[in-house]
Amino acid sequence: MTMNLDKQGFDGPVAWETPGTRRAFLLWTARHLARALVWVALWWGALYVTLLLPVAAVVPMVLVLLSIGTMALVALGRLAMGWRMWRILRVYPWRQLSGAVRITKGKDALFVLPDPDSPEKVVSLKAPAGLFRTWSHEALKEYDEELWYAGDPRFACVVAKPGLRGLGYLAQPTAYNHRTSPRRKGLSPEARRRARAIGARVAD
Incomplete structure (x- = not known):
């Protein structure tokens, strides 16, 4: 897995200000x-x-x-x-990553992204196959070759193919579900601020 940007974490202009995002x-x-x-x-x-x-x-x-x-x-x-x-898109910058997509045995798509606070660690976000769709390597090829993503994989992300095509939304089950316990540990003050800005649940 290789990061195509020199900077990681939360550096850079927010995705909404990047040319092409609004369109x-x-x-x-x-x-x-x-x-x-x-x-x-x-x-x-x-x-x-x-x-x-x-x-x-x-x-x-x-x-x-x-x-x-x-x-x-x-x-x-x-x-x-x-x-x-x-x-x-109005809170997080775009990041680019290659080799970040897997297909599980259940034919779900798994996006494996770096932890913004500890880039040496990774966090997985799942896109379920659903009743009417099964993911294939061909369908995920462009995402895997050069994935664009904005967000914090510990909460939620917007993903896209190169050129900002194929926008998609991924979220952790605990990000917005009030029946689960909110995340407490391993979050920097900036990560907490941004998570709250997108409406995600963060423990005090």
């Missing part, structure tokens, strides 16, 4: 908004068709409605992640 984020938002609107429109269309069908045909259409509704909720959930991504 990449707007494109990401527009793409996911379009997907969400399409699924919502399909759900309403399927509901309208269901109301016109005879009673005998309603049961299979309910299954269709549930399937489309699930996809709509997934799309809306991904769109909602944009708020957290925006906050991360």
Whole structure:
């Protein structure tokens, strides 16, 4: 694993001020908004068709409605992640890293990134394969060759392919979940400040 930047940690201008970041984020938002609107429109269309069908045909259409509704909720959930991504991009600088991506036995994508306070240590962030996606080496090739990331892998990060393509969001299970214990140890004052600035949970 090699770091392509001379500086590590939190040095450098925040990602939002880097040329190309705002355009990449707007494109990401527009793409996911379009997907969400399409699924919502399909759900309403399927509901309208269901109301016109005879009673005998309603049961299979309910299954269709549930399937489309699930996809709509997934799309809306991904769109909602944009708020957290925006906050991360306004707090952390971009970093570049090669050889940082693995595929687990369960076909999840694992991003192995340096600890900002102790660069000799690494922290892993997982991108689950999910029900409708399995990660492949080909899909992750560009991320592995030159990964762009902004954030603190102990909490959450925005990742991208070279040229700020393929923006993605990764978070630790403890970063925002109030049912888990917040991180306490190994955090510098600057790391705590930035984590709180993105809304992540940090113990006092």
